[in-house]
Amino acid sequence: MMEQTAKNILDSKQNDVIVEISHLKKTFGSNEVLKDINIKINKGENLVVLGKSGSGKSVLIKCLVGLINPDEGKMIALEKNISELKIDELNSIRKKIGFLFQSGALYDSMTVRENLLFPLRDLKEISKEEKIKLVEEALKNVGLEDTIDKMPSELSGGMRKRLGLARTLILKPEIMLYDEPTTGLDPITSKEISELILEVQKKYNTSSIIITHDMACAKITANRMIVLKEGVIDAEGTFDELEKSEDKWIRSFFE
Amino acid sequence: MNSTVTQLSAKINKAKDALGKLPSKMENQYNVFQIFFVNVANFSIFTGRFFKEMIKPPYEFNELMKQSYLIGYKSLSLVGITGFIMGLVLTIQSRPTLAEFGAESWLPAMISVSIVREIGPVITALICAGKVGSGIGAELASMKVTEQIDAMEVSGTNPFKYVIVTRVLSTTLMLPVLTVFNDVISMFGSFAGVNIKGDVSFHLYFAQAFAQLSFTDVIPSIIKTIFFGLAIGLIACYKGYNSNKGTEGVGEAANSSVVLASLMVFIVDIVAVQITSLFIN
Known part of the structure; x- marks a missing residue:
């Protein structure tokens, strides 16, 4: 039986551009983090972004959800120019873009159930019973049904990441942004999270940007990869192409 | 004679040091004032936003x-x-x-x-x-x-x-x-x-x-x-x-x-x- 990979999943999808970033620039003080970034992501595609710490990978995805305002450039997601949206329009687009934070970013003062109910609180068209059903389903998808009444502090690192993913997926987003999803996890849990990302791509047909340093995660999840260096895209290709790159610096990520 | 010259040059050096430190001291004071006024301005904006968001539904x-x-x-x-x-x-x-x-x-x-x-x-x-x-x-x-x-x-x-x-x-x-x-x-x-x-x-x-x-x-x-x-x-x-x-x-x-x-x-x-x-x- 053929092993499931991101490439196999993508082969069956159409090639509609769902995210288009052009000439993106961002400077913090005198530090020019992003100089001229141009990226296109097709529907159902997983794009892995590699780069040294501080190379602006997280800034890139934070710009895409409007957490950071870029200095210049255009970011089109789901046919809307993100930087030109008013806050109400931006909020409705944000509901279609899932963001998994490095730490999981679970609300400490809420139980697992309340954490998952939080993104649904504004949806008046869904009844309370339906919301609870959605919560149970989301927990089942990540294998955490037994934790529903626990507090986030009672969960392990891997469980917090999976719960963060469940909270993000509860709104069934069309685009997923993962900020170092496997950082700080053991190899087994990292593989579980990577496979979950792949499962999400398959089940919900999401397009994703995955920021990672974990090459095992990149190998499982990437359809395409880009490498950021000094604020620009230094290289682009599939996992295999970049692994065999003639550039020693790029190859050093794979060693 | 020599000791007087040494004392004088020491005094001159001390005065030079003090003069050298003066602009940086003034700069520090300027920075303190600047930070204070920036904080006051930011707090005023924050307070204004609170009243605006308080009135606005939901x-x-x-x-x-x-x-x-x-x-x-x-x-x-x-x-x-x-x-x-x-x-x-x-x-x-x-x-x-x-x-x-x-x-x-x-x-x-x-x-x-x-x-x-x-x-x-x-x-x-x-x-x-x-x-x-x-x-x-x-x-x-x-x-x-x-x-x-x-x-x-x-x-x-x-x-x-x-x-x-x-x-x-x-x-x-x-x-x-x-x-x-x-x-x-x-x-x-x-x-x-x-x-x-x-x-x-x-x-x-x-x-x-x-x-x-x-x-x-x-x-x-x-x-x-x-x-x-x-x-x-x-x-x-x-x-x-x-x-x-x-x-x-x-x-x-x-x-x-x-x-x-x-x-x-x-x-x-x-x-x-x-x-x-x-x-x-």
Whole structure:
């Protein structure tokens, strides 16, 4: 039986551009983090972004959800120019873009159930019973049904990441942004999270940007990869192409 | 001769050093002023945004109720114990002085006026600045560090409305309630203090205490606690929400929330007393 990979999943999808970033620039003080970034992501595609710490990978995805305002450039997601949206329009687009934070970013003062109910609180068209059903389903998808009444502090690192993913997926987003999803996890849990990302791509047909340093995660999840260096895209290709790159610096990520 | 030249050159070098340090000292002072004014401007913008978001629907009633419970109900025991001890101590300390003038019978009236007009509101506000202010400052700074505020924002929720508006409104609404509670408990403390060295009936004590109290004592003191609560909530939320130094920033936000909120309580108090005296005296 053929092993499931991101490439196999993508082969069956159409090639509609769902995210288009052009000439993106961002400077913090005198530090020019992003100089001229141009990226296109097709529907159902997983794009892995590699780069040294501080190379602006997280800034890139934070710009895409409007957490950071870029200095210049255009970011089109789901046919809307993100930087030109008013806050109400931006909020409705944000509901279609899932963001998994490095730490999981679970609300400490809420139980697992309340954490998952939080993104649904504004949806008046869904009844309370339906919301609870959605919560149970989301927990089942990540294998955490037994934790529903626990507090986030009672969960392990891997469980917090999976719960963060469940909270993000509860709104069934069309685009997923993962900020170092496997950082700080053991190899087994990292593989579980990577496979979950792949499962999400398959089940919900999401397009994703995955920021990672974990090459095992990149190998499982990437359809395409880009490498950021000094604020620009230094290289682009599939996992295999970049692994065999003639550039020693790029190859050093794979060693 | 040589030693004189050496002394002179040493003096010249010292003067040169002092001159060299002068611009950097001035620069530091300039930076301190600049930081101060930038903070004042940012705080004003923050306050303006609070009022704007407070008026604009949707309203977060459930979170407001939760925060009011946490800020108000959870502070009752601390405010109550402090109030009782305050009334008791104030009575014990004042009694000998009044006794010297043969004015012991004025004790309930004097204590009730001082508690209701000044000590009750200020002590309650200081307790809240310490307990609630540090709690809010640390909680928000920690939410910022762990990206919980960002997570709210990307899920399409307005974190300012959900986190800031509800907390500031809760402190504003709960402080008057806590002050009234503190005043009542303080009176009981004072009643206990009076009865340590005497035998005054409950009815007589409270009749005398309330005889000297009028609405012009009670209403302005309650109104000023609304501003105390607003100041505590705004400062604590501002410090927590704008914390950006990682885990170090959490402690700093909690600490500066308490210090600034306590200071602001006294500033608001002096302004309130001046305004009250304009209309009442």
